[in-house]
Amino acid sequence: MTAIEARDVSLTFQTADGPVHALKDVSLTIDRGDFVSFIGPSGCGKTTFLRAIAALETPTAGTLAVAGMTPDQARRRRAYGYVFQAPGLYPWRTIAGNVSLPLEIMGFSRADRMQRIARVLDLVDLSSFGGKYPWQLSGGMQQRASIARALAFDADILLMDEPFGALDEIVRDRLNEALLDLWKKTGKTIGFVTHSIPEAVYLSTRIVVMSPRPGRITRVIDSPLPPERPLEIRDTPEFIALAQQVREGLREGHSYD
Ligand SMILES: Nc1ncnc2c1ncn2[C@@H]1O[C@H](COP(=O)(O)OP(=O)(O)OP(=O)(O)O)[C@@H](O)[C@H]1O
Numbered sequence: 001m002t003a004i005e006a007r008d009v010s011l012t013f014q015t016a017d018g019p020v021h022a023l024k025d026v027s028l029t030i031d032r033g034d035f036v037s038f039i040g041p042s043g044c045g046k047t048t049f050l051r052a053i054a055a056l057e058t059p060t061a062g063t064l065a066v067a068g069m070t071p072d073q074a075r076r077r078r079a080y081g082y083v084f085q086a087p088g089l090y091p092w093r094t095i096a097g098n099v100s101l102p103l104e105i106m107g108f109s110r111a112d113r114m115q116r117i118a119r120v121l122d123l124v125d126l127s128s129f130g131g132k133y134p135w136q137l138s139g140g141m142q143q144r145a146s147i148a149r150a151l152a153f154d155a156d157i158l159l160m161d162e163p164f165g166a167l168d169e170i171v172r173d174r175l176n177e178a179l180l181d182l183w184k185k186t187g188k189t190i191g192f193v194t195h196s197i198p199e200a201v202y203l204s205t206r207i208v209v210m211s212p213r214p215g216r217i218t219r220v221i222d223s224p225l226p227p228e229r230p231l232e233i234r235d236t237p238e239f240i241a242l243a244q245q246v247r248e249g250l251r252e253g254h255s256y257d
Pocket residue numbers: 013014015020021022040041042043044045046047048049215
């Protein structure tokens with residue numbers, strides 16, 4: 001079953017300095033349950049592609065289907081959760097209150113909200129922090145809370161734009177493990193933007209390598225790694241070979257510059 005389908009998607013921004021071809025003829029099929037990472041140098045269109053899937057940008061050409069709908073329909077039906085680079089939690093609401101917000105907007109009953117909040121806070125290991133305010137939590141915990149907020153209404157698709165980019169490596173390792181665990185438990189389809197080769201290789205079932213000017217896909221690499229991935233997998237020959245393939249893909253893209 002297909003979760004996301006992009007066919008010849010192009011997106012050009014008109015700017016004062018002329019057109020910027022953020023995406024050019026991007027075609028990609030993401031199956032349900034896939035964990036797909038987008039990697040590439042700054043400006044290759046990773047964020048633009050994710051935003052187009054989420055109906056936050058409109059392609060200039062081509063078609064996009066999200067859960068069998070147009071991105072706009074998928075947005076209105078809340079077919080995906082979106083996690084931004086910064087946690088973006090409201091400081092005047094508790095963690096539970098922040099997670100509750102989309103549910104309130106969507107009109108869930110109080111009892112249903114309470115149940116969902118408890119479930120997702122448990123999934124991201126923040127059960128005892130629901131009553132705290134964002135500023136009482138570390139950066140990593142805040143990012144976990146923002147993931148809980150995106151999971152609260154239980155969409156099948158989770159779109160994540162470099163959610164761990166601002167965190168130190170130790171915290172990032174822990175969150176990568178937690179995210180992989182969550183993905184296995186929930187079976188969600190995940191689209192994940194990153195700059196980090198090890199992060200992409202560790203997390204993904206497929207790695208999409210992109211390159212800039214114009215933004216396009218240069219390689220799609222299927223991971224041969226098993227779903228069980230202790231952090232030590234990063235020292236195995238299979239992991240290192242896969243990272244090498246991604247690095248080559250990135251280099252290939254650059255040769256067009
Ligand atoms: N709203 C906008 N208006 C004009 N140009 C834009 C806009 N958004 C993005 N761009 C341009 O489109 C190109 C792709 O940007 P995008 O943010 O998608 O890249 P990216 O791969 O996510 O980069 P990064 O890794 O730095 O976040 C860049 O050249 C960027 O300057």
